[in-house]
Amino acid sequence: MASETKTNKEVCSDIKEKTELWLKWDQCETTKKEIQDLKDQNKWDDLGARLCHRIQFGTAGLRARMGAGFGLMNDLTVIQATQGFLRYLQQEFKGDLSSAGVVIGFDARHNSHRFAQLVAALFVCEDVKCYLFNTTVPTPFIPFSVKYLNCKAGIMVTASHNPKDDNGYKVYWENGAQIVSPRDSNISDHIEQNLEPWKQKAWNLDILKTSNKVCDPMKQVFDVYFKELRRHCYFPQLNSSPKAPKFVYTPIHGVGQPYAEEAFKVFEFKPFISVKEQKEPDAEFRTVKYPNPEEGQSTLELAQQTANENQCDFILANDPDADRFALAERDPMGTVQTGWRILTGNQLGALLGWWRWFTWRNANPDVNVDDVYMLYSTVSSHILKSIGEVEGFHTVETLTGFKWLGNKSDQLIKDKKHVLFGFEEAIGYMCDPYNVLDKDGISACVIGAELCTYLKSINRTLYEQLDHLSTIYGYHINDNSYVFCYQTDIMLKIFDRLRHFDRGDEKKNTQQSTKSKQGETAAHQPEPKEANVIVQYSNKIKSHITSEENEQKSAKSSDETYVYPKTCGKYNVTGIRDLTVGIEADFRNEKDKKPELPCSSATQMLTFYFDNGCEITIRASGTEPKIKWYSEIRKKSSNMDKKELHEEFRQQTRQELQELLETCIKEFLQPEKNELIERETSRNSHINDDQQSSSFIDIEEVVEQPHSRSNLTNDQVRLHRLQIYELERQSQLKQIRRIEKIEIDVQDSIQNIKLLMNKSLSTPYNCAQHISSVLVERSCLALLDGNKIWDMNRPLEHDCQMKFLHFLEENPYEQNKAYWRTCSFIIGYLLETAFKSNYFIELCSFPPPQFEHGSVVYDAKLNLGNWKPSFEDLRSLSIQAYKLRDLNLKFEPLQINRECAEEMFKYDRYKLQQIPYMLKQRVAEEQPRLTVYRMGSETHQGHVDITQGPLISNTGQIGRYEFAAIHDITSKTYGELQRIQALSIPAQLHLHYWTFDFLLQRAKKLNPASLPDLPNKKKEESTLTEEENRQQ
Template identity: 65%
Template sequence: KLKCQAGIVVTASHNPKEDNGYKVYWNNGAQIISPVDVKIAEEIEKNLEPWEGKAWQLDILDKNKSELVSDPIDEVCDMYMSELSKLIHFPEINATVPLKFAYTPVHGVGQPYAERAFATFRFPPFISVQKQSAPDPEFPTVKFPNPEEGKETLACAIQTANEQNVDFILATDPDADRFALAERDPREDSETGWRIFTGNQLGALLGWYQWFTWRNRNPTVDVKDVYMLYSTVSSHILKSIAKVEGFNTIETLTGFKWIGNKAHELLNDRKHVLFAFEESIGFMCDAHNVLDKDGISAMCVGAEMCAYLKSIGRTLHQQLREVSILYGYHINNNSYVTCNQTDVMLKIFNRLRHFDQNDSQNSPVGRTKERDSEQKTLVQYSNKLKSHIGDDENEAVDKKKKDESYVYPKNCGHYTIVGIRDLTVGIEVDFRDGGKDKKPVLPCSSANQMITFYFDNGCEMTLRASGTEPKIKWYSEIRKKRENAEPTNENPMIDDENFRQETRKELEDLVDMVVKEFLQPEKNHLGERETSRK
């Protein structure tokens, strides 16, 4: 609206205090992707030496001394709050529901914007977590200023919430683009009495709520132009909801720069983008105005969802269970191992592309002579990437790989792999149709190590080298629909905990096997992994 050419945010986001970072947005309001990022990098390479006499002329940044500089922060905030008000669906419920919220910005910048946004949604003021309400670059109360870490980062908020008899905890990370939510539930954690939702669980809840409220406002509108987006390492729950309700979903690469630019394309085509999310507690609830994850708008929409559910006598946990019953159970296991040596990391991924099944440490569980024979089967095919490479989106894929052959594992222990997608070298193959190689839909890049395995039990697991940390991350999900489990008005909470636990155990066993066989932590001296919240 201000017709800016670019935007810059200096931020370390949720990273430790020693870090800093730099986010760049283009004139479409989304973070830069190719070719803009490549062009900028080229200009940086041309100008590695500071311009003599000009580079540190800081007085040109003084709005009182330069006509080139202005400070539109008040105007921008007014516009933001005005647009935010259009997301309100139940103002009377928000104003009157007997709920108490606590909020923490985790020593970041979110407090004044959260206060104003909450008032815009007609909520009574939330309870502030005083120890963390003011910006403090030292982050004195937390080891990691990342609400996704759970009860360790939210300890101060939990203490305040318990003292003030609060129902829900709301949190944003230091630059307020991520959002976390916790519900008082003594059954969940005897230590804290709080249920802290994961990014995937919040994605399911917010996705359901955005669809529910949009449909209520537009009961007769055709859904053929309605879209939701999610990143490839996030839960596929939106896809499952869309299959039932009829709207569209799009899967993108990891990172909101991809989600934001894809949403911009859809909006230009006169499509309606309802919602987008990424598993790392990033949510886009207002694509028409913010083409990025936004913790403030997500916080307000999330709080209204809590208020609405309270008004019909339901908790967030109960609603999540109902979403699972209606659209299928989506159980996730996401975590990582540390790997401080780049050559070791490359060796691990290249081993998976030139796999010797006899070299794996196969588990004896469930093995038979037939299974042993099956595990020794190699899926080998020549990767004719010549037809895959050359499009603008895949230029970064290494040309040397055009004529290289790849051998991927077909089994991991007693689990059968039915498909592979390798976005580093540009391969996607389904072993069930004869192993025919096809071009991946998502962009490929030799600069990023990323392989996805599809298993015959419905599990999908992605191994990915982090671009910012010395970690090999994994993202896994198993999707199952429980038969004969329809929610009812009398009892929307069917007792399905055994089914959920069995499914979770199946996924955990598979993840343990993949980590052992494919990453080989002991052999490669990888750091101990941390078990994620499921």
Template identity: 45%
Template sequence: MAFDFGDTVLNEPVNLWLQWDKNENTRKTISDLAGCKNTDELHKLFDKRIAFGTAGLRAAMGAGFARMNDLTIIQTTQGLVKHAIEAVPDCKSRGVVVGFDSRHNSSRFAELTVSILLREGVKVYYFSSIVPTPYVPYTVKKYQCAAGIMITASHNPKEDNGYKVYWQNGAQITSPTDKNIANLIELNLEPWSSSWDTSIMSTSSLLECPLDDINNLYMKDVQQYCIYRDINKSSQVKFTYTPMHGVGLQYAQRAFKAFDLSPFIAVPQQSEPDPEFPTVKFPNPEEGKSALHLAMQTARDNDCKIILANDPDADRIAMAEWEPKGTVKQTEMWKVFTGNETGALLGWWAFHCYKQKNNRSESDKSVYMLASTVSSKILRSIGNKEGFKFEETLTGFKWMGNRSYQLQEEGHTVLFAFEEAIGFMFGSNVLDKDGISACAILAEMACYLATKGVTMKDKLYEIYKEYGFHYSINSYYICHHQPTIQKIFQGMRTYENGGYPSTCGKYKITGIRDLTTGYDSHQPDNKAILPTSKSSQMITFTFANGAVATLRTSGTEPKIKYYTEICADPSLSDYDAIKEDLRQLVKDLITNFLKPDEYKLQSKI
């Protein structure tokens, strides 16, 4: 029976859904909505198809073409396998890696993906139990596979899931690969006759589980970053760890063992995988103390001075350190490091280790470090003095991973890359952020510094004193209404006499880069050097006081994010005054450009 809503926009997609969907639950959802002609809800689920974009898909789970579900997974995999076979001549023999996290439906989505690949004659390396996201790009690179797929929504709310794609170089896909896959998805929307049938997984000779081998290989490769094993063995530094209800515990334990570190104390309430994430409002350690309160309690109870926290798919890591002030019951005495601060520490550590291992004291122009354009420029400051090269990329590890691969192909060494959203790539075993290796590396750094009587915070300020003080304020506002977001950013472009602003409150603007329109006032022809995209909003302002502020939309969440940083000469010691200057600038930025009261934006909780 075909439904007619008197609405040509809805008629075709709803009826196609009911024709194609074989999942009883999602099919019933749409059938019920159609039966009672709830067109308002149906428009939400069918007006805009889930977009294949930033390295794949990410959205709320549910029925309809706008959600993550069995049918949209099938459609996506059909398009992806078609493109992979066309673009990589030996794709079938090289194979595709598939992994999944502990979210609702992740294993089901993975099984549908694997089955379609197998039926197309593609060898599949399938992790049959939950793994960290970094294991998929690591395996692609180690086994020289044609592609990799990870079913995860990383740190998103429990309602979400995702489908993350890596290409044959082990990095996340970029254009034109993403566009080519998206085009073939559109040409293969109708499920193939066997796409719903996963029984092939029990009979195919093309299916292999790489978990034991990859565990051994990964932990062996991680050990190349361990240079103070004797210190690790004897260290009295105690660590608390949380996987934030995700996949990380057993893998972080293995990484600690690979470094000969004493076992950490895991947060008991968050150690087991749980897709409901019952103890946190948002399963994201980047949220700071609100997400780490149980870890702080566990650390206090066990006299641990360092907290390490992975997000649910263990590709990110947050760190906190007890500050020896006040009483041990005061959780406000924990210093939660921002992604930029942890990036500064790991960047310093990467070059320190490089010099130790290579017995070098001179600069090395073949060595690189990378950071995204919205992240701190502390690596550039360190590189200017130490002699290694620094490069800035667009936001996201799909850019840093692919650029790292290019640099390696040219014969260079990439020591480290990071983004402020607590994502760190130490070395190049994994061309993506990796919270498992970073967990052991941060622990070793803490043990080493303890032998010098130095805390992590002490070392951070030593870095500032040597290379320049870098202070950042980053946050976001939530906005679900795209026309409002468009209006906010267009308001910045027409702020002053129909053009960009020359001031923000009392602060003079000396440069503007708009990577949505391709404008950059710093360039002689006013054309941006970094790639531009009309589908996302991103404007960067440079100020006369040395501050830089970037406002952008998120590719995976309904957020308008702002990133600000002020840099000061190492000779300046009045850090409080510098911080206050940036705080005031941020207030002016929010008041004049984002206008949260006028646009009814929801602030970060």
């Protein structure tokens, strides 16, 4: 592994050049100093990562983590993007731009206000009128303002619902819709031509105080927006009625609170009840892990508590920039454990779509329905299409994203059509396309509240209304989820296989395909197998593809054929749509055509149509290492007279979708062969409304519970340890009578400083927090005074010199030991939490890190009889390990005496046997103590186990983690046990897929590490017992 501290001669000239450019161009003291310090410390790898990859401008603008570097969001990259965008606008609009101007807004994230001011300053310096909001606004205010103020463009500084360290730069065109290709690439070209900050203009914030070219449009925009919104209020008397329902609202620490309050006023509602912990803007999003209401229960927990305390009927939620909307209703039947049913994006889209039609039609009975349109994205429910087929209005299907929904709506409106509504399944709703050509969480929130009020007035719940719609328009049952695919070549291979499909003889299949003559159709092709169908990929079909590269290839490979699956389990595939290569085929009449939706070879997207009315779309995410699927089954029942038959039909339809989808995932994606990681062991399916159990491994044979457990479950035993740990920790803290200061000389930080910290309280992690977020993220251990390895979360006891250690150093031996030890520790937690409560897992211990053996290990008594883990069982454990990474749980050491240790582990018979032997080796100590670690956080209870440590800083540093095997072993002391083996690499390291696969195969073999045997009397006299050595 290359060293970080290379000499100047070894440094890539490109990195040096970009470093000098940054230092020359950047005028922000914070980010400039960050790059300068990295240069002074010869941190060339860090500089390369920050400076050699430029943040890309796409149709959604910019979005990235904030920090110093050309690949991140900061003053300089915002200025560069603005200079390019401004030049492009000047080219497109000439002199009209100066008088028409642009509108600029920002959310409540860190740096958003500053970035917005930097943007505005450049426009003003170029003599362009600038409508700059002086306070935080919802994102939909920008597209509204662009249209209302007749501006040429709009810019919103926001990262929407992303994590707190991110920010973004979203742009709108003069029609008020997001930009589409090729404008994004044209803007990107202009950015590349204007990278150097303009002198006397960039960072010239003083001009905003003196120029008459800048003004705050809030008053005029605010009043008109809500005046227009009031036009969609149809039942003001119900809204203000004493019988109206009570609402709880949360902006989830975002900007929505005052705007939702005003919306409720204009609709004549009584004020909603706010979630006090979340009502004010907070860039830290302190009460949630992800500030996205689409996450459901984890994000809306405080709102549910508030609603329960105030006997409210509904919960309304916006994301931080208030362009998304979520809705939950109290469950009157008590079928959901939390007492609240959170609607999916498709369910709420169905209800809002029906409501927009119902209210509009009643208000406009004489308008020609043939001119009415609604829109939905291709991965969303087709319920609007079914409603339109019955009621007579038109629907339009678009690609994913509101850039397509907004621009198509604009086109229809210009063609004198009446557009009522548009939505996509990711809780985005366009309820007023004439004013906002984008998703708008404020309008959706108050219109949704009126919908709830109306339904309550007729004694109907939201879910009952969904059932009612099903009886009229048919059942539309969805199941959307994803799997992780971290290797691009594997992802491409999966989609390529679906285009050249053969269940066994792929070579034969390829030969038959390539022998096809140009111009032949699928009807004249011999089928390689009954399960497949060949579709000719002709020049005529291919000519529309947007990728120039693929158009060039098309001339060379005009006779290429594609073989798509014709069956999936017992179901027949009746057609496909491939938006990557540009084919839409109906297998029933053997015809293919050009898809109506835009196609691009830059994306992978396949849709399968089945003979049972099901449609499944599989696509590769453009921003995450995921393969996503979106499924829907649409059916109508002829017998809906009885409620029992109604429910029975619905359950049968759900079961049918689930059966087909599981077969599709197994046969089309081949998760086992391709080592795909599932989102959840039981998918987060919308098929079953009930909350799914967190336990995921089920065994038929159960061994009788050990007597020492006193009928306690695994969770109860684990929580007992945690309780004793916390009591002891608090007791030790109380013994610190007086806080003393110690001086920490940080030797290798980006800023070479001395820190004054609190003795016995402050940790290396706290020191890193005082220096930089980069140091916090990557540091896994600390080195004190050049010779003592120290945990990141272990309190410091004296003045010292300190160096932070990470995995990318030239010789990371101690870091790797701590990492392997940590991975073994984690196995213990996963074993206790993976199995259902009636299975009793007894943890024993784990051996010290031994890299040559190729796997991390934990020995335990599983008490599962003759159970042998399947691939799915091992994968389930692996998935739980991946979840820990996202939780960023700290590893905190604590030294305890024998009495405390025996109380802490009194339900762990193997640990109780080990404790005396471990303490005997500390006879030289005045008060022998044992070291235990807690993995956890304020919101996650975690796990406690014995180990000498050290462990790494937190679970966020864990990379790929796979359970490899479970072997039976025999210990002289403990008898029959199981050895659980896994393989993992740190998040900072990246191995090629094939390399990791090779190592994983090796890790499946029985690890020959020492058995968990307590020493005999002769060995008791040694300085370190085998058992204590195992705990290291």
